[in-house]
Amino acid sequence: MxxxxxxxxxxxxxxxxxxxxxxxxxxxxxxxxxxxxxxxxxxxxxxxxxxxxxxxxxxxxxxxxxxxxxxxxxxxxxxxxxxxxxxxxxxxxxxxxxxxxxxxxxxxxxxxxxxxxxxxxxxxxxxxxxHDDRGLLNPRGHRQMLDSYAGIEAELLQARDAWRTLSAARKTMAAAEAQVAKAREEEDYLRHAVAELDKLAPEAGEEATLDTQRRLMQSAQKIRSDIGKAAEALGLNGAEGMISDASRWLIGVADQAEGQLEAPLDAIERIQLALDEAQSGVDRCLEALSFNTSELEEVEERLFAIRGLARKHGVLADDLRGFADDLRARLDVLDSSADKLTALTRDVKTAESAYDTAAARLTELRKTAAGALDAAMAAELAPLKMERAIFATEITPTEPGPEGHDAVAFQVATNPGAPAGPLNKIASGGxxxxxxxxxxxxxxxxxxxxxxxxxxxxxxxxxxxxxxxxxxxxxxxxxxxxxxxxxxxxxxxxxxxxxxxxxxxxxxxxxxxxxxxDADARVDEIARMLSGDSITDAARAAAKELIKT
Incomplete structure (x- = not known):
């Protein structure tokens, strides 16, 4: 207030x-x-x-x-x-x-x-x-006014919930249909690409491993020659023989050196152990570098195949396996689309049925309220000297929405038999x-x-x-x-x-x-409204009579 x-x-x-x-x-x-x-x-x-x-x-x-x-x-x-x-x-x-x-x-x-x-x-x-185009004269608000008059808040909430459920079901259905349509457009590509990728079955990190093997094989001959020379230098004709001779000569005279050769002999023993370890590593490397020409061809063929697929699909070589999984998932959508679309269609029909029931209930209640409002308006118009005027609440179908599928418009006819129309188009000012x-x-x-x-x-x-x-x-x-x-x-x-x-x-x-x-000033004001600027006793008397009644 x-x-x-x-x-x-x-x-x-x-x-x-x-x-x-x-x-x-x-x-x-x-x-x-x-x-x-x-x-x-x-x-x-x-x-x-x-x-x-x-x-x-x-x-x-x-x-x-x-x-x-x-x-x-x-x-x-x-x-x-x-x-x-x-x-x-x-x-x-x-x-x-x-x-x-x-x-x-x-x-x-x-x-x-x-x-x-x-x-x-x-x-x-x-x-x-x-000129109240913000309120009663605005047809866009007539449905809300009728709903308020009808007191159907609970039914409106039910309809809104049903509409949200229906909208969500339709949205899910549309997304699934679009996904299936896209998958069908590229089905041949998907099946060929998945088959090609599955046949090659690349692994993450495999490209780097193959590249290292290839480069190693390509330079293996030169590497083996140098490593072979090193192996010979470390063997009996090289370091191992010389160290063994030195150890034997020193051991032969150690007793006469009064202990002064113990430390050198210990060092020579350590050298021999390290030399054995070095020889073992060199031998393993020589063994690893032993390969057939066909092995290099196989490594190169797989490496080039992996790189070719990566370029073809525009992904990194290490991402090929994940890319194959994505393509396979898109194929799964297509392969399972019939069952999925059937289930989604069933969901949409169930939601449509629930919404139609809620919307029909709103229409029923609105029609009942419209009749009551029209009768109430007839009763109100009579004392306003418009007993021959007709007020009608028109309910017509419209596009479905959260609050049903009814359009509501207040129509009037000022005289029986005259065509009805919107309030602000038919009625005169008064x-x-x-x-x-x-x-x-x-x-x-x-x-x-x-x-x-x-x-x-x-x-x-x-x-x-x-x-x-x-x-x-x-x-x-x-x-x-x-x-x-x-x-x-x-x-x-x-x-x-x-x-x-x-x-x-x-x-x-x-x-x-x-x-x-105050009371007296009010009498004078109403008298002025009755008679104009000159307020007469008769006007005051009339004003008092109006106030009294």
Whole structure:
């Protein structure tokens, strides 16, 4: 519920503070006094898109503050929680607009974006008028309104879940079909490539091993010659024989050397052991270098085959085995595609059946609610002097979606036998106002917590019809809070709280202000609305009679 509005330096308002009450709050005033400016200011602090130039001439910046009471469970609390803002019983919105056009907003002293303001505004305020293309006149929102009227939240959740399941099943099916189609396009290639790779069966690291063997074999003859010479130099005709002779000669004279040859003999023994190890290693190398010419040919043939396949498929030689596994997996998809697609088709049909059942249930409930809404509208239109008008909720098939496959549009015919059509195409200004009011009365939930604003919704009507409009507004306000901007004395007389918007002009400035009216001032204002600038005793008497009734 809107409790107050503080406006500073906005348009032609220098400083204005208003305190609103529950029930029907009425704002009146002469044309051009600035009633629409109040709505512009409220829309600004709520993040609505409106006028570009809002700052009062001569001021550095404009500022609007609005504060609301939040009942427990109010929908705004969920928005605040998502934005990380503590939700108290009082909600304070403040927004500043500089002369340069920069806008800054706060919620409970926490700086926020315009998106957060607009999300909050959807839970706080509804604006209705003859140009209400954001709400009741927008066909895109009619299905949601009917669903809210029908109270089918649980069925909507079931339909959304069924749609998500169906969408996921179709997506999986489409991906599998695309995968199979791609595999079929390259089936010949896949089977040939897998067979070729399986026949060669390359291993990771094999290319490097073969390359080393090949280079070793290619230079083996030269290597064997040098290693053979080394083996001979180490053998009996070389180092081994000379070391053996030296050892024998020293052993023969060791006893006469008084122990001085023990260390050299130990060293010679170690040399002999190392020499034996060297000879064994050289012999093993000579044995390893022994090969047939055919062995080199075999190594080269396999090495070149591995490198050729790697170039052909654009992968590293060490990755050929993994590449073969990938190709084999793609073939497996193709080979098992029939069973997989059958299972996925079954899943899609099951999901379609569940969705169709949920969507059909929504259609059934919507048709029932449409009949109830049409009857409720007929009952509301009669006291508004439109008993011959027809309101019909049209439900037609549309593309399936998360909330079923129904399109909903509110259609009206102002006279029996006349063709029905959209609200804003068929009804005149005064008729449209009454249609909107009746529809809002029917659709509004008690305790919704919304402040409803009606901007000259009584335009084009007068007399008993205006009185009927006022009474419906008063009935609507009994459940919460309604603000109405009106030129109708019949509507104004039914207000629980009354403000007059006035324009004050001086030689160098024009300012708009709002005055809360006491009982006597209220009589004079309604008398002015009845008779014009000259307020007569008869007009005052008529005003008192309107207020009394």
């Amino acid at each position: 809107l409790r107050g509005l503080d406006i500073r330096d906005m348009l032609i308002i220098d400083r204005l503070e208003l305190s609103f009450q529950p029930g029907l709050n009425v704002l009146t005033g002469e044309t051009g006094a600035g009633k629409s400016i109040l709505l512009d200011a409220l829309g600004f602090v709520l993040g609505w898109r409106g006028r570009a130039e809002l700052v009062r001439q001569g001021a550095a910046q404009g500022e609007v503050t609005a504060w609301f009471d939040l009942a427990p469970g109010h929908p705004a609390r969920a928005v605040l929680e998502e934005a990380g803002i503590t939700a108290d019983d009082e909600l304070i919105l403040r927004r500043v607009n500089t002369r340069e056009g920069r806008k800054t907003a706060w919620v409970n002293d926490r700086r926020v974006s315009g998106e957060v303001l607009r999300a909050l505004s959807d839970t706080l305020v509804e604006l209705h008028g003859q 008729e449209l106002s009454r249609f909107l009011l009746a529809l809002k009365v029917c659709l509004t939930e008690a305790g919704s917590g919304l402040t409803m604003i009606f901007d000259e919704i009584d335009r084009g009507v007068g007399g008993a019809t205006a009185d009927a409009v006022g009474r419906r507004l008063a009935a609507l306000a009994a459940e919460g809070q309604v603000l109405v901007v009106t030129h109708s004395p019949q509507v104004a007389a039914l207000g629980g709280h009354h403000w007059r918007v006035e324009k004050q002009q001086s030689s160098d400035a024009t300012l708009s202000t709002v005055v809360q009216l």
